[in-house]
Amino acid sequence: MKTLIYLDYAATTPVDNVVADEMLRYIKTDNLFGNPSSNHIFGFKTDTAIEKARNIISEFLGCKANDLIFTSGATESNNLAIKGIARANKDKGNHIITALTEHKAVLDACRSLEEEGFDITYLEPDEYGRISPELLESAITPETIIVSIMHVNNETGVIQDIVALGNLLTEKSIFFHVDAVQSVGKLPINLSELPIDGLSFSSHKIYGPKGIGGLFLKRRSKVNIDPIITGGGQEYGIRPGTLPTHQIMGLAKAIEIASEQMDKDFEHVSNLSQYILDECQKVPNLKINGSLVDRLPNIINLSFIGVDSVSLITSLQHEVAISSGSACTSGAIEPSHVIKGMGIKGDRLDSAVRISIGRYSTLEDIINGLSRIIEEVARIREC
Secondary structure, eight states, X not given: OOOOEEOBTTTOOOOOHHHHHHHHTTTSSXXXXXXXXXXSHHHHHHHHHHHHHHHHHHHHHTSOGGGEEEESSHXXXXXXXXXXXXXHTTTTOOEEEEETTSOHHHHHHHHHHHHTTOEEEEEOOOTTSOOOHHHHHHHOOTTEEEXXXXXXXXXXXXXXXXXXXXXXXXXXXXXXXXXXXXXBTTBOOOTTTSOOSEEEEESTTTTSOTTOEEEEETTGGGOOOOOSSOSSOTGGGTSOSOOOHHXXXXXXXXXXXXXXXHHHHHHHHHHHHHHXXXXXXXXXXXXXXXXXXXXXXXXXXXXXXXXXXXXXXXXXXXXXXXXXXXXXXXXXXXXOHHHHHTTOOHHHHHTEEEEEOOTTOOHHHHHHHHHHHHHHHHHHHHO
C-alpha cells in the first residue's frame, strides 16, 4: 500500500490530539454539555468555560475579550464584517475596496454588495502579489467606508504590509478589515498595537476543529454593524445562535498550543520550505509565484511550465495531496484567481500548483512527495 503524503495544510490541518481530548470534555454526558444560555447550573458551567476561552484567545491576539465574537468560521466572519459594516454605514458612503487576490469569501461578499448598489474597487497587486499603500490610496474616494485586505495570502503565502495600509486608513477614518486566516497562530499579532478595526480567523487552519472561528471588532460596542443572521441575542446580538461549546474550547486549546510553539513551528516549516525551494531550482521551466521575501514559508506556489495543474493534481491525488488554489471553490480544479489576479497568464497560470506544509510535515514526507511530483512533471511533459 502506498504511503499517503499530505502537502495541503493551507486547506486544512489535522486536529491536534490534545485539542480533540479537550473537546470531548464538552460533548459527553457530564456537567459540561449544557446550553451556555440556559439559566441553570449546566448552562452556568459552560458559559463560564466559554468566557475563559474568550479570554485565552483575546490575550493571544492582544485585544479585549468583549471585542471578540465567535462565528462558524472565517467565511462567516468575513461576510459579517464586510456586509455588516457596509449595510450599517451606507448613509456615510457606498464604496468598498478589496483586492483581486482575496479569498472567495471576501470577493463573493463584495459581489453580493455590488448587487445591492455598492461600488467595489478590486485592486490588482504587483507581480509578486503585494498591495502598496500608494495603490490603495489612489483608489480611496470620499465615499469609501471599508477596505478589506488579507494578511497572508492562502495560495501564495505573500504577506501584506497591514501596518502601512492600516495607518493610511486610520488617518482617513476608514474601517480596515483583515482576513488573517493564514497568519493567526503562525505570525505574532498584537491587535492592541496594529491599526486594524476588524480581523477574521479560523480554527481549522491551526490544528483546531472545523466550524468555529472568530471576528475581532475594535471597540465593538461602538461599531455600527448589522447582523447577517437573526434569531437570538448571543454574541452581543451581533451573531445569534447557540454557541458550540466544544468547538470554542477546541479553538482555545489550539490557540494555547500555538502560543507555546509558534516559534518552533515557524523554524520547522522554514527549514522544510527551503529544502523544497532548493530542490525545485533543479527542475527546468519552473516559476515561483509570489514574493520570496514577503511570504510565510509554509505556502509555496509553483508553476511547472507546460504541465497543466489539473493533470498533475489528478495523477497524484491518491498519493500526494497538493492543490491548484483555495479548497473553498466548490471542489473545482480550475486556474487560480489569485495567480490570475497578479497578472500571470498563459502556461504559467494554467500550471500553477500550491504546496503547503505544517507542524506534522516531516522531511521524509517532503523528500518522497517532491520526488513523486517531479516524476509526474517529467512524465506529463514527455506525453
